[in-house]
Amino acid sequence: MLTRGFDPSLSVGSARPAVFRSSTYVFSSPEAAERAFDIMAGRAKPEPGEHVDLVYSRFNHPNAEILEDQIVPLEAGAQAALVFNSGMAAIMTALFAFLRPGDTIVYTVPIYGGTQKLIENFLHAWGVAGAPAPAGNAAEIDRAIRNAENLRVVLIETPANPTVIMTDIRRAAETAAGANREKPLVMVDNTMLGPAFQHPLELGADVVLYSATKYLSGFSDLIGGVALARERALIDKIRSMRSLFGNILQPDECWILDTRLPTIGLRMNRQSKNAQRIAERLHGNRKVRKVLYPTLFDDPEQRRIYEAQCQFPGAMFSIELRGGKPAAFQFLRTLKLARNAVSLGGVETLVCHPKTTTHSGFTEEQFAQAGVTDGLVRVSIGIEDWRDLLADFERALDAI
């Protein structure tokens, strides 16, 4: 991505992108303005190589264009991208672009709490039926896909948060394509392992969604979202919704996010190596009942999915502590290097207690179904020295 997607000649020769803070753009002629509106509204298609004037920054602006062009090469199989002012904005806008009253969306659970609320509380009231299917359970997911009426979208989050259970993307995409009717769109929230370690578009997904707040930005200092697709036409549909909703990422944030992209592979590799080392060592600790991490699962189906679709296990694992909530809270209180905060994917290590924070809106049934227990602590490993982090974790475990 260092060599693609940015043309210095369009930014007075600057080697790295400049920031364009304008809210509106001066047309080169009234004819050019008319043409830009025709293209924006979908009444005309740009000719190959045609220069189309920019219009207004709610629709598009140079920093969004630069960032989108630079993100595309990071996502194998993607033709086009869109940037949003949060991960939820990307998810919401992609869903609204395709779902209509009377449609069904099949989605894996557990799924990010905001996504779950959007589907169960909000879309439901607009006449869209949500059909949850357990993450990692291919037979149940197949059944949900086959039984759904007017199935329009299959939304998969893998690995699932916070249990790190992996779902077979290729199988879900094949089942969706095989049903005898109009093919539903398969969307994957790739926040947990992408764009470095998992490539859903190559496995048959149509749309990939990100909370760019996480690994893509990597420093826990901005909120953003991205949608990418195998077909440009899908992105065009989502783009028209983004223009209506006004949730494009602002120029300054685009510029910041752009500065983070060249190091995403380096950061994710280091974070994943750190996490692997620490997770393996915590695995045998007597205060720990279970470590949930892709390379530590015993279930042969989970191992198969990992081998088939993930290059490395990533920076996130969860540990289930013996002693329930008091043990978990004592652990969080004692840690010194790892900070007690939600979010993940940043260069600094963060830990949280999902049952009382990120997933606190769940019912008891949902907790049980998702495997979110009182003793569960979610960990997102950063780029610190892993030995320092391990010592911090072991000291906090000793204090329980």
Ligand SMILES: Cc1ncc(COP(=O)(O)O)c(C=O)c1O
């Ligand atoms: C997997 C996943 N998807 C989406 C989101 C929502 O992203 P944002 O907070 O950027 O809106 C999050 C946030 O935690 C997430 O973890």
